[in-house]
Structure formats: structure tokens, C-alpha cells
Amino acid sequence: MLAVIAAAAFAGPLIGTALGIDPTAVDLTSRLAGPSPAHLLGTDELGRDVLLRLMEGGRISLAIGIAAALAAAVIGTTIGLVAGYLGAWTDRLLMRLTDAIIALPLLPLLIVLAALDLGKLGVPARIAQSDDVSLVRIIILAALIGWTTAARLVRGATLVTKNRDFVRAARSLGAGTPHILLRHILPNVMGPLIVATSLSVGDVILLESVLSFLGLGVQPPLASWGSMLSNAQDLIETGSQLAIYPGAMIFLTVIACNLLGDGLQRRLDRQR
Amino acid sequence: MMTDRLNRLFRLIFTAGLMAAAMPSGAAEHTSLTIGVTQYPGTLNPNIDPLAAKGYVLGFTLRPFTVFDPEWKLVCLLCTTVPSFDNGLAVPVDLPNGKRGVDVTYTIRPDAMWGDGVPVTTKDVEFTWKVGRDPKSPVSNAEMYRHMTGITIKDDKTFTIHDDKLDFTYAAINDFTLLPEHLEKAAFADPAQYRQKTLYVTDPTNPGLYNGPYRVGEASGGSYIVLERNPHWAGKPGPFDRITIRAIENTAALEANLLSGTVDMAAGEVGLPLDEGLAFEKRHGAAYDVVFKPGLIFEHVDFNLEVPAFQDRRLREAMLRAIDREGLCKSLFSGKQQPADTFLSPLDVGYTDDVPHYPYDPARAAALLDEAGWHMGPGGTRRNAAGEALSFTLMTTAGNHSRELVEQVLQSEWKKVGIDIKLKNEPPRVLFGETLLHRQFQLAMYAWISSPENVPREIFDSGEIPSAGNGYSGENLAGYKNPKMDELLKALELELDPQKRKAMWAEAQKIFAADLPFLPLYLRTDTFILPKWLGGVEPTGNQYPTSLWVTDWTVKK
């Protein structure tokens, strides 16, 4: 199901071009129209095609979810591996860092991120000025706070794995630390990591919808399911279809992510 | 398929919620009223930290000396007569420094009393003036007090203010809200501590702090304020025994509260934005009186005139002609919000319609752009001879749904004439606190708050451009410089003859329409959602809240 949603979302631009509809084209004469052959799911409050915007929104939501989850997994794995394998003071330090990150207040961090002038940080003007900046900010934020789960998980698994016979054997054969970490330990922690990552895709999508609710999410002209949903809460009575669709999409996608994680987990358990 | 089933389930849950009908209000007698607002007033001290929600609550509980009424006339609420040169209560004086000042005499209403039975006297006047003049005091609007160089007390009720500046607003002391000397004096012993020590904070339910028809009976931090009758109020009594003001910040939740009967009405001053008000009227208009009133919050798009391209007036006019403000107002705001052509409200005495108009005319806009050297290039974006693209960033406040919609409409319309617009929204505190203040923007959509016959010198005067040199003060964010405008506004302020002033206002609006330092959009309209049984609520269309006239409110049978 997730694949269907993703495929539909990423096919959006193609369909749009094929039908000759621009998802950002504003048409004030046909606002909040019901479903019609031209607009299968009707139009929104600016007369834009709801179906296409849903696909666009899905692309953004999924992109944020997947990118942030992957980034978090990479950071978390690195830190977890190092902490778990080296142990002692490195471990303590990294785990306290993890604690600190978990306890870090989200909100001021977000506002500071939103206010940072990327141009000053040496980011090329072309990127700093582009529409996607608000998106990148959310991905960075979600990854920054999301890696702790992966780190704890990987650290735990590493602690167990590092004393297994095959790792000891490798070490006695003179394998270097990076080699052991990547070739022997990483494959063994991969399973739970994949499960956790697939779950966190859903979490990030929900996080984005909350940020949109607070007015700190994806900014126009981009739209995510979260921002579409939180905009629609004001129109809950006149344009309820605007609220139902993105709400349902978030719901289905998050469920799909969870089911995927759950399925993977089950398969993993069976293999053991 | 599961998807289908879930979808149906979701829809079912949803429709159940939608079928919510307005509950009939329980109480038949209507001896109390619950008002929903979207903001909780932080502190209740009238002279510290202005806030719209606070103004609304204090309207019930404190009488200002003078205010502008719904007809935009200056009236006395706490005084007996509005001073003027004709009635001799205002006398121009020549000051030693060669400038002209004015002495203005007011008399406090003889029946004015604080809620603890202590009469309102000139002692309170003198004390309030002292608080306002103290350099260490936290009073926000100290400008007014700086000009009040002295006060002469005649008796318990009559006093004369010596103002060192004679301008046409000489009679208005709207912000001079009295503090009860018998209670607040001790709190002001250390001016630097006054913010925290004031009884409005430490003991907000003390009846002696209020002199209006109502007093604060209960203040629950952040949630609600209960107002009770002021037993010592001598004027016409208000219609309710108790008025509860509930803060519900989320507007969708505020609507639900109206429907559930938890609140009876939504205040227009701090209530639903227009688009939600319109939607509410559509669904529930039969059960409520929904009143729309354009206010004095002026939405516009600022050009940063430091951007070279914007220095060409033709481009500015083209951008105004390229947007269909009429159509936008009609479709998004059901015509309840009218496009503006000048910076004054049509309700203002200085307003004139005799200015150049720039109706929607994309062909003319395109011609102007061609004329200015911006020719259509590949990809639908215009370029000049140097090959630069006609591309700008438009900024506004993130999270403001209505502005987000409008900016996307503008973007789409400008695109049609070959102007590429990128959108960049920032949280209000970032936008106002940093980006606009330091003028790091190209185009910015935001609003100004005005008042009746307010001379907008902070906005138009070339000396009010924020820069590192003046510590980033002033509101002239566009960087507008026109010596003629500077002088006209300076002279306008000092002109006492209303007829001459009218001509000057007309002149100023003409200069504005000719220069177009920013694109006027519209005056924001407030939505008042009132129960059918409530009458007499008359929105003023200026910043003075309806609550000041609560004694005119009635319960219909």
C-alpha cells in the first residue's frame, strides 16, 4: 500500500502535465468546487485541483519522512556503533549526549533554525533562496532529534554482538575497528534498525503535521499533507473534503509505515 | 479493500462531527454573557504592554477620558466636556522656546467612583501623570507624557494639562488612563519595580482598581476572566450581572465552543479571521447575528525601495495593475473586505476618493513593464537588457492562513505578466523582529494599525527609515523618501483648521497614489458573532473596542 501511495505521489507531476493542470495555478472563479471530470476530487479554496495537490503534498510529506528517517538512522547508527563498541568513557559521553538531545527543547531550536540566514552560512544563494528551504529545515530538525532511538537501539545490539565469538575471532585476526564495525557488527544490527526506521517515517510525517498546526511547518507554495490538514481545520464545515483527504492520507501512510515495520519485525523474529 | 473501509469510517466519524447543530442557549433570562476571545490579556495594568485583548477587557472596567466613538467623533467618557478653542477649555500659549503649546482643561465627571467607593479625583490624575513621566517607569506610551510638561490642579475634579506641542489632536488624551492613587501609590514607591508590584498584577480583583460599569471578579491565569457589576458605578447599568471572557486561541476550537454554547459570542476585536467568519455565517448565520466591520488594520505589500528595480515607478504601478484586488476580495472575502486605494479608511474625515486609481489591467501592466525595459524572456519570466530576471521574494507571517492564501494568489497573478515570485514566510517574531526591521526583504505583506485621523509620520517620513544609524527605529520600512510628503505631514500635524486639514489629507493621498511606495491591498474586516438575543453592540471600525459602550448593549426579548 505504501508503495502505491508513494508511486501515486511521485507520479503526480506526470499526471498533472498529462492533464494539462498546474497544481499551483490559482483559479478564483472555481473555489471549493465539488468533484468533476476536470477535477476528480474537486478544487480547494483557491480553485486548485485537490487530487494533484494531494499528490504534491504526498511527495513532500513522504520526502520529509523518508529523508529524515534515513538521516536519523545514519547518525544514530554511527553513534550507537561507536558507543557500543568502544564502551567506557566514549559510551558514557555519547549516551549522555543522547540524553541531552532527548531532553532538548524543540520549539526554540525550531525557531532559531527558521531564522538562520542560510546565505550567511555559506550556502549558495540559489539554494538558500529556493522554495525548498522550509522543507530542508524540517528534515534537519527531525533528523537532529530523531537519531536517539536508532542510537540506543544500535548501541544495545552492539553491546551484545561485540562479545560474540565471530567478532572476537575477527579481532584476534587483527581486523581494524572500522572493519569490524562495518563488516561484522553492522549487518547484525541491521534488522531492528530497519524496523525502527520504517516506524520513524510515520512519526516524522506526524511531527510535520504538528509543526504545520503551529504555523512552523512547510511554507507555501509547498504543501504537505500536514499543512493541508491544518489549513483545512478552519474550513471544517464549508470544505470538509479538504480536511478528509489529507487526514485520511496521513492516517493511511502512517498506518502503512507501522504495518511495514511490524511485518519486518515478525519476519525478523521468525528468522531467529 | 481496507483502504475503502477506513476511508468510509473516517468519513463517518467526520460527518458525525459536522452535523453538529447550534445548541439553544440554556438560560432564558440572560443575566450573564460569555464572550470568546482568541488572546488572553497578560497583565491588566492599562498603561503597560498594550494588547488588543487587554483593551477589550479594560473597555468594560476602566473609563478613558476621551475616545473616538462609532461615528469617529471624539467624546468624553470620564470627563464632562471635550475641550476646544470655542468653549475656552483649550488655550494656545506661546512657549519661551518660540514654539506654540496648549493648555487644556478637563473636569472629571462628578459621579465617577472607583469600585471601592473612593471618588475619582485629580489626585489620581496627578499620580498617573507622575507614573507616565518617570523615566524608570515601564509605561509604554511615554511620548504623550513627554509633551505634558505640567499639570495644574484647580480642585478635586478640574485640572489643566500644559502641553508643549500644539497639534490638532490637542483635546484627545485617549491613552491617559487613570490609575487609582489611593491603591497604586505604594506599588510605585520604586518605579523600576512597578511592573511587578502594581496591584493590577498582584491583586487584580481589588474592586478599587476599576471605575467602569464592571470590575474584575475573578481572573484565572490564562483561561478566563469574570467581570461583575461595579456597585459604585453611577451611570446607566450594564445589561448583565456577570460577563465571562474566555480565551480560546485556536479559532477552529473557538467555533466549536460557540456551537456547543460554551461561549455565547465571539468578540470581533480579538476573534475569528474574516474567512472563518464567512464560513461560519454560511453554516450558522440563521442562529447568530454575524456582523462584519472593516477596521483600521491596513494590509499592504511593502516594496524595499533599496532594490534597484523597485526604484522605477513604472514597475511598481505594473505590479499593482497586474493584481485583481477586486476579484480577490470578492471571491476570498465575499466582498466584505474592499480594495483600498489610499492609506486612509473611507470612514476617516481626511479620506478622499479623488486619487489616481489602478484597476486590474494586465495588458497595461505588461505594457508598463515593456516600457521599463523588462521584456518577456524564456520560461515566462521577464528580463532586462542586462539579462537579469524579474524575480523577487515575497515574505509574510508564517501561520497566518489568510495571508498565505492571498500571497499565493498574488504570486499566481504576477506570474501571468512575467514576474517570478518566490514565497518565503517566517514566524511573526522573526519577520518583525529581524527581517523587516533590518530591511532584509524585497517584498513584504503585513499590516499597520492606525487610528482616526492618525498622521502616519512613522511610516512615510524619510527620517523614520530604520537603519543601524538610528538604532533601527521607525516604521518606514519601504525606505520612502519624498520631501514634499515629509513637509506636508509635518504641517498637517500642526494645522488646527479642519477644513484646511482636509485639503492637506487629500494632497497627501494624491502624493501617495502617485508615488506608490507600497501596494495597498485592503482594510482588514472584523467578524463579530453575536447571539440573536443580544442587541446594541456597535462596532466602531477604529481601535476602540465595543466593550466601552457595554451599557448600550441590550437583551432582546
Place this chain on the structure above:
Amino acid sequence: MTRFVTLRLVEIAGVLILMSFLIYALIGLMPGDPIDLMRGTDPHLSSADIARLKELYGVGQPLFGRYLAWARQAVIGNLGYSRLFAEPVLTALLPRLANSLALMGTSFVLAFAAALGLGIAAARRPGSVFDRTLNLLCFAGVSVPTFWLALVLILIFAARLGWFPASGIATPGNGGLDDRVWHLALPVLTLTLASVGSYTRYVRAAMREALGQDHIRTARAKGASERRVVWHHALRSALVPVVTVLALSFGSLVSGALVTETMFAYPGMGKLIFDAVMGNDYNLALAALLLATATTLAGNFAADLAYAWLDPRVSY
């Protein structure tokens, strides 16, 4: 063990001090000071007034110096005044903390109790229709955005049915406990629905693992009643991971309900922190954020302790 506890406490204190500076710096880095925000609301505020007020509030002094001054006062228990509420920080903070604890505590207990019952029932019949349905519902619960859930609940239970009030903490003038509980119903329901799903899944997973363990089989073989096996033997070992998860979510007790509080106009810590940060109320934001941080750290610490006590295999 004592050594472990002491060491962790020292570390927690270290992290807290570090965090206090970090939070201070973060708030300081945010653009826009309170005075700049004020000018948007008053057309008469002049440039001179703005300069004067900035001086008065001490805005514009170097960050580190301000931090040290704050820390010196904080250590002796003076957290300063809240700018938004013009009250001492604690006076503004404590009632909202109590509100938050009432809201979060109730829904925490309810969600946990429900999760325990449901999770155990599901674990005893793995793969049954009940188990599958419950699993799906759990996913559904965690997949709905909270603000959406809250709005639907308000529309159904407050606007349509009129069973519960749509907002607030109490009816003005009525401070009774029953009134408070009545007002708590919908926000608690929202939070409980939002969290019961993930708790149930943890309980179910832990319980299934426990039921498959050797000592359970031994107990069964010895002829212990099924009830005793489940509630005594299995639950005990299942509680280890569950308690850990609970302790970790402890941190959200203080500040985790921002969305719910906003939707129900419920004055709690989440909303307080949001307003303090947005309104640049330094002292208040700092105290509230530090409190939230401390609770989270304490939760993590409790999780470690629970691990150490309940599971003899873990040694420190």
C-alpha cells in the same frame, strides 16, 4: 550500585547545567526581542519609547554576561519575573504545572491501565481476531494527528451531544472537583486515545515474550492456575521493558500536551512554554524548559534504575 547512582546523579547535574546554558543561548539566538514585538500592537509607540524600554528590560547586553547574572540569581532560588504575566516565575509556573500534571497524569494512568488489560488479553490469544483487530486499532490510534482527534471529539461530544464542555479547566465561580473532572474529560480522552495504542503494543510484545519463557512453562507444568501464571509469573518479567518505556515517556508528563492544551484552551505547561518562547519571556521560558528537561533526565535515570533492579542480567 551506590557508586552507579552517585555517578549518574553527578552526570545529570552536569547535563542540566550544560542544558541551562544551551537553552539560554538558544532563546538568545532567536531574533526579535519583546520590545520589537510590542511595536506591532500600538500605533503610538514612538522610537524614543522603544529605545527607553529596551534599556529598561536590559535587552541588548551580551549573552554570556546575562546568563551568568541569571545563573547567580537562579542558584539562590530567585528565578526572576515573567515578562508576559508580570508575576514571579514560580507564581506563573506552578498552577500550570499542576494543571498539566492533572491532565497528563490522569491520561497516563488511564492509558497504562487500558494498555495493560488489552495488551495482556491480546498476548494470551495471539493471532486471534481480537488480537488482530486490536493491533489495527492501536496503529490507528497512533496514526491520527492529535489536533484532528481533538477537533473531532469537540465537535461530537461538546458541540453535538453537549455532554462535556468544549474548553477550559473549570466553570467560572465553580471550583468544585466534579466540575474540574468534567472539564478534564475531553482533553484526557484525546491524550489517552493518542497514547494507548503504543503502550498496548509494548505490553503485548513484552507479555508474549514472557509467556514463551522457560520459567512460565515450568510454572504451568507445576500446575499453577492460568490466572496465576499470567498475572504473577509472566507479568513480572514482562514489566521490565514496559516500565522502561513508561519511564522514558515520563518526560512528556510536564510539557508533552501542547497541541491538546491549545485545542481545549487548557492552561498547562506545553502552552506556557510555547507562549513564553514565542513571546520572548526569557525567565519563564528558561525555568519551564529546564523543568521539562530535568523531568526527562529523571525519567531516563528511572528507566536505567528500573532496568538494573528488575533485570538481574544488567550490571553496571
